[in-house]
Amino acid sequence: MQYGPAVRRRKLGAELRVLRTRSALTSIEAADRVGWHQSKVSRIETGASGVKPADVRKLLDAYGVDDTELRELLLALAGSEDGGGRHNWWHAYRGVLPPTYRDFISLESQAGGMRTLETSVVPGLLQIPEYARAVTRAAVEGLEDDKIDALVEVRLARQEVLRGSPPMRLSAVLDEGVLRREVGGPEIMTRQLVHLVEAARLPQVRLQVLPFTAGAHIGVTGPFVIFSFRSTSDLDVVVLDHLTSSLYLERKEDLKAYVEAFNALQIHALSPEDSLDYIAGLATGA
Template sequence: MQNGPAVRRRKLGAELRTLRTGTGLTSGEAARLVGWHQSKVSRIETGASGVKPADVRLLLDAYGVREGQRRELLLMLAGAEEAGGRSRWWHAYRGILPPTYRDFISLESQASGMRTLETTVVPGLLQTPEYARAVTRAAVGGVDDERLDALVEVRLARQDVLHADPPLELSAVLDEAVLRREVGGPEVMARQLDRLLETARLPQVRLQVLPFDAGAHVGLTGPFVIFSFPSTSDLDVVVLDQLTSSLYLERKEDLKAYAEAFDALRIHALSPHDSLDYIAGIGDGA
């Protein structure tokens, strides 16, 4: 269990070590190829220290990795300002976003897939501006209007991943409580339900509702997010969001447990088609 930056360092280091051993090079030989001391390669591979994008490029060139999604992803994990056409736009909000939130956005922007269980609020990627404002105002006590505006801007800017090329593949399971809780009042909630119906029709979005009559389920322990990345499952990570921080789980046994839990939730939830009808019924006051 690590914070976000540590997870990325460890995963980046593990990938670089795999690439190095695949070429038959020792860490000392790799270091000599790029003009470093062997200890620097070791620190990078164990995640003990950060690494600049320029250093990652040197290693990838030395290992013969010149094209493809893996190179782009590893450069993004190292903090490259732009890779695969996705810029690090959230840096403009560095002064108002806590590090854990910035790292979550970074992972979200790099991921190819996202599986999420929500038990209290609509996922950020599916929120309307009015709903996002109401949620943010409630979550961040005493925030002034200027900072509130900026935080809402960030929430809405994150939604661009659903329209990127390629777009993020989103699979979301929503507890019925998410749909019944009138965040921002009836009018705001009505527009939010319409937005869910609209977004759920995108080909890369799969939305399912877990109705109250499904009874007890594994999701009662709380919401979670599973990020998946292109080319390799070794970079997948689970995020558990808490009030003041986020926990990142990267062990294979944790990933397996949460993936199985999500699959079980999807089985207990309504089908995507029936979920749209259910949401529409709530919106109509049924």
């Protein structure tokens, strides 16, 4: 179990080690190609030290990696400002975003898929502005209006991943309590439910409701997110949110356990079609 930056370093290093091995180079030979000491390559591969985007480019070039998507992903994990052409827009909000939230957004912006269980609120990628504002105000009491505005802007900007090319694939299981909890008042909640129905019709979104009648289930321990990446499954990670921080689970056994848990939740939840009808019924008061 690690915090975001440590996970990024370890996963980046492990992937670079795999790429070096595929290129049939030893760590000494790789270091010679880029003009470094072998110890620097070893520190990078073990995640013992951070690595600059420029150094990642050198290694990728030395290993003959020309997969554009993979290069973008690894540069983003290294903290690249351009990410291969994608500006890390959230840097403009450093003053209001805690480091763990920036790490989350960084992973989200590069992920090809996201599976999430939500037990309290609508997923951030599916929130309307008014709902996002109400959630933010409740979660961080006493925050000035301008900072709330900035956090809402960030929440809405994050939603661009669903409209990218290609878009992120979002699969969400929502506990019924998410839909029944009146956030921001009845009018805002109704608009939020209508928005969920619209979002559920997008081909890249799969939305399922876990009804109260499902009883106790594996998700009662709390919400979680699983990020998966198009270029390599070795970078997949589970994120657990807490009040003041986020924890990132990277071990294969942890990933396997959470993927199996999510699959089980999908089985117990209403089908996507029935879920859409259910949410629409709540929105209209039917």
